[in-house]
Amino acid sequence: MCPLLKNNSGIELPRLRLRLKQRKPTFIFVSVIKALFLRELATRISVGRTGLFWTFFEPFFQIFVFILMRALMQQYGGGQTSFNYVVFMASGFIPFNMFRAILSSSAGAFQANKGLFSYKQVKPIDTIIARALVEMFLSVIIIMMFLAIGIFLNIDNVFPDNTPMVFLGYVWLWIFSVSLGLLVAVGNTFFISVGKMVSISTFGLLFFSAVFYPLVSLPPTAQDVLLYNPLTHFMEMIHGFYLQALDDRFVNYRYMLLWTIVPLFMGLWLYRMLERRIVSE
Amino acid sequence: MIELKNVTKYFRTNNSKKYILRNVNMVLPDVNIGILGRNGMGKSTLMRMLGKIEFPNEGTIISKQSFSWPLGLSGGFVGNMTGRQNVKFVCNLYGKSREETRAVIAYVQEFSELEEYFDMPVKTYSSGMKGRLGFGLSLSFDFDYMLIDETLSVGDARFRTKAKTHLKKKIENCHVILVSHDMKTLREMCQAGLLVHEGELHYFDDIEEGIKRYNEINQEGR
Numbered sequence: 495m496c497p498l499l500k501n502n503s504g505i506e507l508p509r510l511r512l513r514l515k516q517r518k519p520t521f522i523f524v525s526v527i528k529a530l531f532l533r534e535l536a537t538r539i540s541v542g543r544t545g546l547f548w549t550f551f552e553p554f555f556q557i558f559v560f561i562l563m564r565a566l567m568q569q570y571g572g573g574q575t576s577f578n579y580v581v582f583m584a585s586g587f588i589p590f591n592m593f594r595a596i597l598s599s600s601a602g603a604f605q606a607n608k609g610l611f612s613y614k615q616v617k618p619i620d621t622i623i624a625r626a627l628v629e630m631f632l633s634v635i636i637i638m639m640f641l642a643i644g645i646f647l648n649i650d651n652v653f654p655d656n657t658p659m660v661f662l663g664y665v666w667l668w669i670f671s672v673s674l675g676l677l678v679a680v681g682n683t684f685f686i687s688v689g690k691m692v693s694i695s696t697f698g699l700l701f702f703s704a705v706f707y708p709l710v711s712l713p714p715t716a717q718d719v720l721l722y723n724p725l726t727h728f729m730e731m732i733h734g735f736y737l738q739a740l741d742d743r744f745v746n747y748r749y750m751l752l753w754t755i756v757p758l759f760m761g762l763w764l765y766r767m768l769e770r771r772i773v774s775e
Numbered sequence: 776m777i778e779l780k781n782v783t784k785y786f787r788t789n790n791s792k793k794y795i796l797r798n799v800n801m802v803l804p805d806v807n808i809g810i811l812g813r814n815g816m817g818k819s820t821l822m823r824m825l826g827k828i829e830f831p832n833e834g835t836i837i838s839k840q841s842f843s844w845p846l847g848l849s850g851g852f853v854g855n856m857t858g859r860q861n862v863k864f865v866c867n868l869y870g871k872s873r874e875e876t877r878a879v880i881a882y883v884q885e886f887s888e889l890e891e892y893f894d895m896p897v898k899t900y901s902s903g904m905k906g907r908l909g910f911g912l913s914l915s916f917d918f919d920y921m922l923i924d925e926t927l928s929v930g931d932a933r934f935r936t937k938a939k940t941h942l943k944k945k946i947e948n949c950h951v952i953l954v955s956h957d958m959k960t961l962r963e964m965c966q967a968g969l970l971v972h973e974g975e976l977h978y979f980d981d982i983e984e985g986i987k988r989y990n991e992i993n994q995e996g997r
């Protein structure tokens with residue numbers, strides 16, 4: 495037993511027993527994730543308020559630009575849609591931004607948290623999960639902001655047509671993003687260029703993932719090509735269940751599942767093999 | 776008790792392997808151990824391996840005790856968080872309750888003597904201030920083993936004395952693994968010595984013997 499410690503001014507340290515041996519692995523995991531989550535959130539908020547401002551402003555900006563483009567198109571007789579275009583944009587850009595943010599933040603997760611691996615219970619993978627949870631948390635706040643504005647402006651179809659399926663789509667997309675993020679993070683530890691490639695390719699993905707247009711509006715050959723992109727399926731799924739006028743006719747759930755399970759298990763397998771090297775890298 | 780079984784550890788250099796340990800088998804009793812060795816022989820690596828933060832290339836290290844994080848100057852603090860936030864973070868990591876966290880914060884604030892710097896980002900700290908924060912933090916947790924990497928030279932003379940007094944009191948109830956080049960500190964803190972030299976590990980029940988052997992090695996190297 496440790497006695498009370500006294501320092502010069504007489505302040506006493508209460509008896510704190512650290513029962514490492516009694517702590518259950520799940521309890522350790524939860525407290526580590528919680529600590530990392532709060533820490534990531536604190537750094538996001540404190541470091542350069544412009545960063546946080548941009549996180550919340552970006553979707554508004556994107557949607558504004560694309561609505562402007564559509565208004566211009568309409569003037570020349572195009573861009574007529576049977577669904578609410580504003581809702582379509584919002585329900586496309588928010589999940590896409592989450593996907594992109596998870597991927598880019600996990601690329602640097604190991605490097606940025608290197609110092610924390612000297613706490614034995616912090617495993618590199620925890621930093622990825624914590625960062626992905628922060629992105630999801632920020633996404634949820636953005637969604638609530640949009641919903642509030644939508645209700646205030648009395649926009650049609652503010653709430654999803656099929657809420658459980660949209661929810662499933664989001665969660666599934668999150669898992670998909672984390673699995674890819676894990677692969678990227680492991681790759682990035684040993685080949686630095688992986689992170690750079692990801693940041694370039696995710697920007698390009700914006701145009702090839704049915705984020706701001708429905709797949710139905712494209713010619714069949716283009717549809718076939720875009721359907722090789724797993725993200726297209728996620729976007730079509732979320733759009734299809736969000737808006738009454740759209741459906742999920744192009745979505746191949748087995749293809750989505752394949753793209754979730756293969757990267758997840760490959761990432762976990764590579765991670766398990768390389769975990770110790772990542773810690774001491 | 777820490778058991779090393781067929782432990783081999785090396786670092787890859789450009790075209791060869793630099794061995795820290797070569798197939799070492801050893802059982803270390805639960806005493807205060809000072810790690811000795813010349814520069815670059817792997818004292819810190821050995822300590823980190825004992826604390827299970829680094830892993831051997833071959834073999835295993837078995838122990839049931841809890842180990843502190845290695846107390847060194849470059850502790851695991853987050854630069855853009857304040858001292859207080861960092862302390863809170865570590866408390867969260869160890870799943871402390873709110874009251875316990877509050878007590879730890881109060882203690883660390885008092886002990887580290889950081890004054891208003893306690894609420895400033897850690898990146899504005901000097902290395903001595905960082906060391907004081909880390910030292911106070913680790914004193915407020917209970918481990919079976921404290922891992923210390925030359926931290927006792929933190930701060931000014933007055934703080935060093937205070938730190939030593941507190942640490943001595945602390946290790947009445949737990950053990951310490953200490954890496955230091957300062958023989959006086961080693962003599963004060965440790966009973967046993969562990970000498971790392973050219974891939975071999977030598978254990979000495981008496982730290983004096985270890986220091987003697989270490990000095991001999993230093994003579995040879997000259």
